[in-house]
Amino acid sequence: MKRILALIMTLLLAFSMTACGSKSYQITTRSGESYTAKGSPEYDVQTETYKFENEEGKEVILNQEDIEVIKEK
Numbered sequence: 001m002k003r004i005l006a007l008i009m010t011l012l013l014a015f016s017m018t019a020c021g022s023k024s025y026q027i028t029t030r031s032g033e034s035y036t037a038k039g040s041p042e043y044d045v046q047t048e049t050y051k052f053e054n055e056e057g058k059e060v061i062l063n064q065e066d067i068e069v070i071k072e073k
Contacts, residue, residue, distance in 0.1 A: 024073045027052070029066050041070060 025037040027050070036050035037043045037060075044051065 025052070026069075026071050026073050027062070027067060028069045029062065030068045031066070034061060035062075036073065 041052035
């Protein structure tokens with residue numbers, strides 16, 4: 001019985017930690033467009049752009065100067 005309880009607790013902990021790791025971000029541009037990024041957008045210093053994957057799984061690249069706000073959902 002203790003083994004089953006320990007297994008259930010371990011699985012619940014694993015599932016709860018997985019949910020914490022999958023953050024999404026709302027990105028709004030100066031022109032009013034809105035994007036949802038899966039995970040944290042990556043900033044490229046050389047090109048001054050943010051790269052991220054949107055909800056549809058497509059890669060999006062935006063110039064830093066075009067972005068008004070990036071906030072965690």
